[in-house]
Every structure is written in C-alpha cells, then in structure tokens.
Amino acid sequence: MHHFFTEPSQIRDPHIFITGPDVNHMKNVLRIMPGERVGISDGQGTDYVCEVDRLEETEVVLNILSSEKSYSELASRIYLFQGLPKGDKMELIIQKAVELGVFEIVPVATRRAVVKLDEKKAKKKTERWNAIALGAAKQSGRSLIPEVKPVMRFAEALEYAKELDVLLIPYEMAAGMEKTKEIISAVRQGQSVGVFIGPEGGFDEEEVEKAAAEGAQPVTLGRRILRTETAGLTVLSILMYHLEQ
Known part of the structure; x- marks a missing residue:
C-alpha cells in the first residue's frame, strides 16, 4: 500500500x-x-x-x-548532528537515518570538514536533503517527516542542542565499551537525544572538549574505525534497538 x-x-x-x-x-x-x-x-x-x-x-x-x-515512531526524539561529509554521502546518511527513526538532522560545518558551502549552495543542498527525507519517510512508513535543518556552525549546533536531555559524541579516545553500554542503557524512553558525528577527518580535540563542557558524553563504537556515513547510523541503530517499544 x-x-x-x-x-x-x-x-x-x-x-x-x-x-x-x-x-x-x-x-x-x-x-x-x-x-x-x-x-x-x-x-x-x-x-x-x-x-x-x-x-x-x-x-x-x-x-x-x-x-x-501511529506506532511507527520511537519513544524518544533523536537528533543527528552530522559533520558535513564529502560528495553525496549526506544523501545516504539522511535516507538511512530517516529509516532508523531519527527525528531531525542538523548538518554541521566542523573544523576538519572538507566541504565548505556558501549560503546559496547550502540553501539548495538543504532543499535537496529535505526532499530525500520526505521520500525516505514515505518508503519506511513514518508518521512524520524528519526535518533537515540549514547548515550550522559547530558552536551554533551546540547551542541548539542545549535543551536536549542526552548528548552523545562518538570519539576514538572515549573510554571502553562497558562505559558506553552504561551510558546508552541510561537513556530512557521519552528523553530527547542528540548525537554528534564528525566528518571524514573526525572532530578536532577542542571541539570534543567544547561538546563535553556542554554535557556531551563521549562514547566508543568499538575497536574499528568507522566512516562518517557509518558512525551515525550505528548509533541510531543501537538507540533504535534500545528505545523501540
């Protein structure tokens, strides 16, 4: 149907x-x-x-x-703060994030991001990305259309995320898996969750420190190095499994 x-x-x-x-x-x-x-x-x-x-x-x-x-939505609103990736990777990330139940996607211009968008290009990209979100929402039977926000600078994204209940930031220097399991297990249904994902070059150490100062909890995604288009989807999959009613 x-x-x-x-x-x-x-x-x-x-x-x-x-x-x-x-x-x-x-x-x-x-x-x-x-x-x-x-x-x-x-x-x-x-x-x-x-x-x-x-x-x-x-x-x-x-x-x-x-x-x-509708019973197709997660019990928590998950916000994906995605560092701008190269090429058309953002389109794949948006499509799959919508399928996994994300509530909103915020493209973020980080220090190590290779992609630099001027205002005109960013506007056209945002329109394209929202069209992809709409198509993915239809395909996956969502009851709402996740919005892709205009591109934000890292500081703006942190400010935007201040009202969320839980902030997670996958980082290769984070403590071991047991600590990450503890953090994820503590997320409760009904809480809003922000997930910060770096671009291909990862986050600058200062960016991680600023995020931590705002309450973001560093987590590990295992011993393997994940691409930017894999990392966010991994966190969303874990949260979907944990929060699905």
Missing part, C-alpha cells in the same frame, strides 16, 4: 484531499486508480487507511476508511 503525507487542514472527515506534487505522482507515475487503498499520515501522529474516490486535475480525493494513532 502506497504511503503519503498531508497537512491536517486537508483532512475533512470523511475525506482527505491530496494536492501538490503528489497528485501527478499518484496519477501518472504510480497510476493509482479509484478504489485502490493508500496510507496517509498527517505528520502529527495519526495514520489513515483510505480508498481513492476520484482523481481530478489538481487534487485526489480519498475516502477515510479507518484512522489510528
């Missing part, structure tokens, strides 16, 4: 009205026909099973068959 998102304002019981780019996608790409069933999420925690009533020029009208609270 195909899955789409809509604004709560487009839900007027007993119908849901789909507008925008999804109309063309449903009609001309997926070739959905009247009578077919589709899944709809309102982005606020409610999922609907609907039947296509009619496909018009600028909208698709659906009949609501049932609705229920």
Whole structure:
C-alpha cells in the first residue's frame, strides 16, 4: 500500500484531499486508480487507511476508511548532528537515518570538514536533503517527516542542542565499551537525544572538549574505525534497538 503525507487542514472527515506534487505522482507515475487503498499520515501522529474516490486535475480525493494513532515512531526524539561529509554521502546518511527513526538532522560545518558551502549552495543542498527525507519517510512508513535543518556552525549546533536531555559524541579516545553500554542503557524512553558525528577527518580535540563542557558524553563504537556515513547510523541503530517499544 502506497504511503503519503498531508497537512491536517486537508483532512475533512470523511475525506482527505491530496494536492501538490503528489497528485501527478499518484496519477501518472504510480497510476493509482479509484478504489485502490493508500496510507496517509498527517505528520502529527495519526495514520489513515483510505480508498481513492476520484482523481481530478489538481487534487485526489480519498475516502477515510479507518484512522489510528501511529506506532511507527520511537519513544524518544533523536537528533543527528552530522559533520558535513564529502560528495553525496549526506544523501545516504539522511535516507538511512530517516529509516532508523531519527527525528531531525542538523548538518554541521566542523573544523576538519572538507566541504565548505556558501549560503546559496547550502540553501539548495538543504532543499535537496529535505526532499530525500520526505521520500525516505514515505518508503519506511513514518508518521512524520524528519526535518533537515540549514547548515550550522559547530558552536551554533551546540547551542541548539542545549535543551536536549542526552548528548552523545562518538570519539576514538572515549573510554571502553562497558562505559558506553552504561551510558546508552541510561537513556530512557521519552528523553530527547542528540548525537554528534564528525566528518571524514573526525572532530578536532577542542571541539570534543567544547561538546563535553556542554554535557556531551563521549562514547566508543568499538575497536574499528568507522566512516562518517557509518558512525551515525550505528548509533541510531543501537538507540533504535534500545528505545523501540
């Protein structure tokens, strides 16, 4: 069953009205026909099973068959603060992070990041990244669309993360695995968690110190050196397993 998102304002019981780019996608790409069933999420925690009533020029009208609270989201909101990687690695990271249940992704310009984006390029990248997040949310059956924030400097990211309950920063100099297991085990359902991941060159030691001063806890991901596109997904996988209801 195909899955789409809509604004709560487009839900007027007993119908849901789909507008925008999804109309063309449903009609001309997926070739959905009247009578077919589709899944709809309102982005606020409610999922609907609907039947296509009619496909018009600028909208698709659906009949609501049932609705229920979504159970596809984790019990905690996880924020991924990702150091800007080279090439198109960020696209893979976003896609997989959304599948693993991330709530929000913050691209971070760190000291050792090779990629340097000017304001114009950063804006275009952010638009592209949010489109990828939307596609991944549809594919994985999420009930909300994780937002990819505009690129932040490291200091801005730390300030943004101040209100979160738990901050984790994988670092090769962190204490052993037992300490990391203890830290992860202490994360409770309902807490917000920020995960800081360095770029290819890792974090500068001063950045780690600043993060620690703001309450970030260094953790280890084992004895092997993980690529930046692997490290964040590893932490998200561990947290998903720990927090899944």
